[in-house]
Amino acid sequence: MNDISDSDLQMILELSVNVGTNYLMWYGAHEELTTKQIRDEFDCSDELLKVLDDFDPERGKSIDSKRLAVLVYEYLNKKYSKNHGMLYRVGFSIAQQTLGLSARLSTSDEEDSGKSVSDILPEHMKNLKSRLKGILPADITKNVLELVRNKIEEAGLEVDIGDLLVQVFNKVAFPKEGRKFTVTVGEEQKTYQTFTEMIGDLLSCSVQVFTKSCMSLNDLNNKEKFMMSIGKIATDFLKKNKNILQVNESYFLEELRQSNQSDAKQPAMSLEELVFGAIGGMAEGYWLKHKQQKYDSPN
Numbered sequence: 001m002n003d004i005s006d007s008d009l010q011m012i013l014e015l016s017v018n019v020g021t022n023y024l025m026w027y028g029a030h031e032e033l034t035t036k037q038i039r040d041e042f043d044c045s046d047e048l049l050k051v052l053d054d055f056d057p058e059r060g061k062s063i064d065s066k067r068l069a070v071l072v073y074e075y076l077n078k079k080y081s082k083n084h085g086m087l088y089r090v091g092f093s094i095a096q097q098t099l100g101l102s103a104r105l106s107t108s109d110e111e112d113s114g115k116s117v118s119d120i121l122p123e124h125m126k127n128l129k130s131r132l133k134g135i136l137p138a139d140i141t142k143n144v145l146e147l148v149r150n151k152i153e154e155a156g157l158e159v160d161i162g163d164l165l166v167q168v169f170n171k172v173a174f175p176k177e178g179r180k181f182t183v184t185v186g187e188e189q190k191t192y193q194t195f196t197e198m199i200g201d202l203l204s205c206s207v208q209v210f211t212k213s214c215m216s217l218n219d220l221n222n223k224e225k226f227m228m229s230i231g232k233i234a235t236d237f238l239k240k241n242k243n244i245l246q247v248n249e250s251y252f253l254e255e256l257r258q259s260n261q262s263d264a265k266q267p268a269m270s271l272e273e274l275v276f277g278a279i280g281g282m283a284e285g286y287w288l289k290h291k292q293q294k295y296d297s298p299n
Contacts, residue, residue, distance in 0.1 A: 004083055004173055011047050012076070012084060013165050016091025018045045019072055020161075023065050023096050024103060032062040051075045069096075083173070083250050086135060090172055091165050093131040094148060097124060098164070102157045117156045125149055136172065137181055137247045143171050181248050183241040195252040196259075199278045203286060206233040206279070223287055230283045234276055245271055 004012075022042045026033070035052045036059040038044065044052070051072050055061070063071070069092055077085035101124045105117065125145060132141050151164050182191045183198065186205045192198040210229040214220045238245065245252075249271050256274075269277065 004081075004087065008080065008084060009087075009166075009169050009173070012087050012091055013162060013169065014045050015047050015051075015072055015076075016088055016095045016165060017161055018043070018048050019069055020092050020095030020099055023069055023092075024099055026065040026068075032064050034062050035059050038063075038068065048072070054079075086250060087169055087172060089135050090132065090144070090168065093128065093135075094144075094165060094168060095161055097128045097131060098148070098152070098159065098161060101152070102159075105157060117152060121149070121152060124152075134243065134247060137244070137251070139180060140172060144168055147171060181244060183237075183244055185237065195248075195255050195278070199275070199282060202234065202237055203230070203279055203282045206230045206283075207286065209233060221291075226287060227280075227283060230279060231276070234279050238272060238275055242271075245275070249274070 022038075022044075025042065033041070035056040038052065039049070039059070052059075054075055055071050072092070073085050073088055076088050101117070101120060104120060105115065125148070128148065129141070129145055132144065135141075136144065147167055148164065151167075152159050180191050180193055182189055184190075185198075185202055186209075190198075190201060192201070206229060210226055211220070213229065219225060252274060253269070256278075
C-alpha cells in the first residue's frame with residue numbers, strides 16, 4: 001500500500017489504541033456524550049481531536065461509543081484513503097479486543113475469577129476473527145490471527161499493543177508475495193494470485209460463452225453483442241464474488257498502481273469500475289485481434 005507512509009501508519013496506530021482504550025472506558029458507563037464531554041472526560045490524542053473538530057466544530061453534538069469508532073473510520077476514508085480506513089478498522093478491532101481481554105482478567109468479576117489468559121484466549125480469538133471477517137482477505141486474516149495469538153501467549157497481560165499493531169500493519173499493508181484468493185468464475189471455483197490473472201480468465205470464460213451462443217458468422221462478428229455478453233458475465237461475476245472481491249480491493253488497486261508506469265495520481269474507482277474497466281480494456285484488445293485475424297484470413 002504505497003499510499004500509506006510511515007507517519008500515516010503511526011497516526012493510524014495511535015488512533016486505534018486511543019479510540020480502543022476510550023471505547024472500553026466509555027462502553028457501559030455512558031450512553032451518549034457531546035463531543036465537548038468526550039474531550040473533557042477522556043484522553044484524546046491530537047489526531048482524535050482533529051476528527052472531533054471535523055465532525056462537530058461547535059462541540060454540541062451527542063454520540064455514543066460505537067459512533068465515535070465509526071467517525072474515525074469515516075474521517076480517514078474521507079481525508080486520506082480507503083486503505084487508511086481499512087487499517088484503522090483492523091487496528092481498532094485488535095486494540096479494543098485485546099485491551100478488553102486484559103480488563104476482564106484484571107477485574108473481580110465472578111465469571112472470570114481464577115481464570116488465566118490461556119483460559120479466555122480461545123474465546124478472545126474467536127471474537128477477533130469475527131470482527132476481522134469481511135475486512136481482510138482470508139489468508140491475511142489467518143496470518144494476523146496467528147500473530148496476535150502468539151504475542152498474547154508469549155506476553156500475557158503485558159502484551160505491548162503498540163508493538164503488536166506495528167507487526168500487524170506490516171502484514172496487512174505489505175503482504176509477502178504469493179497471496180492467493182478464490183472466486184467463482186462461471187460454475188467453477190478458481191484460485192488466483194493476481195487481479196490481472198483473474199480478469200484474463202474471466203475474459204476467456206466470457207469469450208467461450210459468447211462463441212457458444214452465436215448462431216451465425218454475423219453473430220460472431222457483432223461487436224455490440226460481444227461487449228454486451230462480456231458485460232452480462234462480468235455483472236454475474238461481481239454478484240457471486242462481491243464479498244471476496246471487496247476484501248481484496250486494496251490489493252487489486254495496489255497491483256494496478258505498481259504496473260502503471262505513470263507518476264500521475266489515478267482517480268479513485270469503485271469495485272465495479274475496477275472490474276468493468278479491466279475486462280472492458282482486455283475485451284477491446286481481444287476484439288481488435290479477432291478482427292485482424294478475420295482480415296488476414298485467406299478466406
